[in-house]
Amino acid sequence: QLKDHNGYAAISSGFDTFYQRRLYARIRDAFNRPITAVPGRTVTLLERTSKDQNRTFELTGTKREVLNLSSYNYLGFAQNTGPCADAVEVTVKKFGISSCSSRMEVGTTAMLVETEALVARFIGHEAAIIISMGFATNSTTLPALVGKGCLVISDALNHASLVYGARVSGATIRVFKHNNVKDLEDVLRTSISQGQPRTHRPWKKILVVVEGLYSMEGSVCNLPEIVELKKKYPFYLYLDEAHSIGAMGPNGRGVCDYFGLDPKDVDIMMGTFTKSFGAAGGYIAARKEVVDHIRLHAHSSVYAESITTPVVQQIHTSMRIIMGEEGGDDGRRRIHILARNSRYFSTELKKMGFIVYGDVESPVIPLLLFHPAKIPAFSREMLKRGIAVVVVGYPATPIITSRVRFCISAAHTLEDLKFALEAISEVGDLLCLKVSRVKRNDE
Numbered sequence: 001q002l003k004d005h006n007g008y009a010a011i012s013s014g015f016d017t018f019y020q021r022r023l024y025a026r027i028r029d030a031f032n033r034p035i036t037a038v039p040g041r042t043v044t045l046l047e048r049t050s051k052d053q054n055r056t057f058e059l060t061g062t063k064r065e066v067l068n069l070s071s072y073n074y075l076g077f078a079q080n081t082g083p084c085a086d087a088v089e090v091t092v093k094k095f096g097i098s099s100c101s102s103r104m105e106v107g108t109t110a111m112l113v114e115t116e117a118l119v120a121r122f123i124g125h126e127a128a129i130i131i132s133m134g135f136a137t138n139s140t141t142l143p144a145l146v147g148k149g150c151l152v153i154s155d156a157l158n159h160a161s162l163v164y165g166a167r168v169s170g171a172t173i174r175v176f177k178h179n180n181v182k183d184l185e186d187v188l189r190t191s192i193s194q195g196q197p198r199t200h201r202p203w204k205k206i207l208v209v210v211e212g213l214y215s216m217e218g219s220v221c222n223l224p225e226i227v228e229l230k231k232k233y234p235f236y237l238y239l240d241e242a243h244s245i246g247a248m249g250p251n252g253r254g255v256c257d258y259f260g261l262d263p264k265d266v267d268i269m270m271g272t273f274t275k276s277f278g279a280a281g282g283y284i285a286a287r288k289e290v291v292d293h294i295r296l297h298a299h300s301s302v303y304a305e306s307i308t309t310p311v312v313q314q315i316h317t318s319m320r321i322i323m324g325e326e327g328g329d330d331g332r333r334r335i336h337i338l339a340r341n342s343r344y345f346s347t348e349l350k351k352m353g354f355i356v357y358g359d360v361e362s363p364v365i366p367l368l369l370f371h372p373a374k375i376p377a378f379s380r381e382m383l384k385r386g387i388a389v390v391v392v393g394y395p396a397t398p399i400i401t402s403r404v405r406f407c408i409s410a411a412h413t414l415e416d417l418k419f420a421l422e423a424i425s426e427v428g429d430l431l432c433l434k435v436s437r438v439k440r441n442d443e
């Protein structure tokens with residue numbers, strides 16, 4: 001075990017230290033670089049300077065604009081021009097940028113109340129609450145819903161905020177294999193008292209927690225089968241749509257829309273505004289009594305500053321555009337372009353012989369790099385060619401399945417994507433990432 005200079009156990013584990021010192025901290029390409037403009041279709045990074053040997057950046061150094069495949073700007077609303085930016089500018093002038101108060105004090109604006117009603121309508125549930133941070137939405141809502149004596153059944157690849165919330169709640173946690181409904185059913189069957197099929201006994205409550213679109217895998221939750229399981233086993237279902245809301249389904253309403261399911265079949269619908277809406281914060285949409293309970297019991301609702309009004313404005317305007325209530329067919333056009341871009345990009349990568357994970361319509365596209373040493377090399381080579389990408393490895397993924405995650409946006413043009421594909425092909429050859437396809441008998 002690592003010790004600090006006083007001989008106490010070091011805060012970070014050996015693996016954490018190894019990776020922070022030797023890997024992630026060394027990546028100075030798109031990673032760890034200060035940006036100096038909107039993270040939109042392109043992003044502007046500071047170039048290295050002589051001072052960089054000390055791992056600092058000359059903040060007045062040369063700037064370089066590169067194609068951005070690294071931000072979760074799925075529908076292109078992060079841009080600082082257009083209807084959202086115009087509306088936000090007016091709101092900043094009117095309200096300033098801070099709430100200076102929690103919800104229950106004087107932090108609830110009329111626009112926030114109105115936007116919560118809009119979110120409920122968009123998601124298709126009775127009520128909704130907006131919380132100022134997506135991470136806190138999960139990590140403080142779960143402890144408000146479950147506690148000691150309850151059972152949380154969690155997908156193996158759930159996001160850190162869900163894992164954290166489940167742990168803090170004090171509930172018992174059981175994990176099922178990623179997106180494997182048979183394994184989920186096994187966990188349910190062996191966790192529920194025999195002969196008491198319609199109660200949660202011996203647990204006070206059973207909560208199954210899944211994501212709509214898993215951002216490390218690009219895999220879409222097998223929601224139809226999980227919803228079907230509800231007919232056989234008693235449990236509540238919690239769905240995190242951070243990456244799917246706005247980005248999936250013909251109307252941008254997430255995985256229920258994608259599969260044609262009724263959102264009311266999911267008890268707790270959670271999502272964030274940091275991706276498709278170009279804003280910040282998270283929401284919970286559910287039955288009114290559940291939302292009222294969260295308002296009173298989630299620490300982020302009671303003890304934290306409420307979401308700021310310009311951010312609420314960004315959510316409000318972008319959501320109304322997606323719903324077609326503002327901006328004519330702009331929302332529909334963005335949803336369509338995102339689906340087309342995502343499909344095109346992952347199909348072309350597969351044709352080139354790369355190992356690409358995920359659903360063909362997922363806007364986050366993981367391409368396998370395998371060896372951790374290829375993480376910084378891929379990032380560096382892409383930046384040389386004018387493209388910013390995000391690379392991920394342990395502990396976010398297993399050590400030998402390090403990967404790059406391309407984030408596709410409706411703001412990308414087909415020319416942008418072709419330019420990126422050419423660069424990826426070159427880098428793929430350089431780093432031996434293309435696996436020649438072996439045809440299976442049934443193909």
Ligand code: PMP
Nearest residue numbers: 133134135159161240242272274
């Ligand atoms: N849930 C999931 C599935 C996420 O991927 C993330 C962050 N990317 C969050 C929650 C946290 O949201 P935020 O970044 O908006 O705080």
